[in-house]
Amino acid sequence: MSILKRIQDIVLANVNEVLDKIENPVCMVKHYIREMENEILQAEKALSRQMVIKKKHEMLIEETEAAIAKRDRQAKLAVETGEDHIAKLALQDKLLLEKKLEEYRKQHETIKQQTVSLGDQVKKMKEKHRELKNRQLVLLSRANAAQSMKKLQSFLSTVDAESVTKEFARLEERVLMMEIEANARRGTQGIDLGIESRFAEQAIQDEVEKELEKLKAKQAVSENKQ
Incomplete structure (x- = not known):
């Protein structure tokens, strides 16, 4: 056998060994679980930020509703006192606030839907994570049993x-x-x-x-x- 052929055989053997390790099912499942745990962590952070945004919009809506009610009272009071110019300014501000309120409510509805959707995704990811953890235990048990059987068969094959x-x-x-x-x-x-x-x-x-x-x-x- 030539030196080049021997080197080629050694390289191929090392590559196959590395591939076998890479394709180890237990290692692959652990890798998938780690990736999923990282994704769950990122999703939980995004959900937390989404909850904060949702809460801020709810506070903004409440503040805008309060400002509209205030402008409405100011307009009525100005009309009662015959101050039409102040009444117009109050009504103008009220109309602008009502338009903003409508926009805030639309945004809030979108944010609420996004929050619910993201929460559902996090819940599904956690359920999948629990399922994979349970399957990991079963797979680990099967892999250990298979490895033990393999070693036993190897031992028996070498014993006279x-x-x-x-x-x-x-x-x-x-x-x-x-x-x-x-x-x-x-x-x-x-x-x-x-x-x-x-x-x-x-x-x-x-x-x-x-x-x-x-x-x-x-x-x-x-x-x-x-």
Whole structure:
């Protein structure tokens, strides 16, 4: 094999290994979940800003309605006092405010719809996120089981079952011999103790006989003197 061919094979092997890692389903799911969590975070920030804008428009509408009511009272008061010029100015301002109010209300309706839509999107994204998290647990369990099975199959394929069986048989035979030796040693110790005990008893009996003979001899001497 040429050097260039070997280099090509090594490069291809490394590329395939990298691709396998990239296509790891557990890693891919984690990547998708991280992306979704980031999207949810951004969507929640946008929803928060939208709620602030909606609240500001509601306050603007309330302020404009209050200003219209005020101009209306001013116009009526000017008419009552015969100040038509002031009444016209108040009415003119009132009409401008009413046009602004109409525009504010249209904007508020649009903002409200956008807020509801964005809130629904955030809710759906969170539900999808929970679903993916649950599926991730299942996928992780399946991947671990598959990996364990793969390792087990790889181990079994490299193990010579016949050699292992013979080795176990040899070990069992060795343990059996060890047990036999231990039992034999224990039995021998028992026999030795029995022999020693008998010898000790015989020695005592011999001493007793000797003492008895001494007593008899003394008794005989005493009787002869009498």
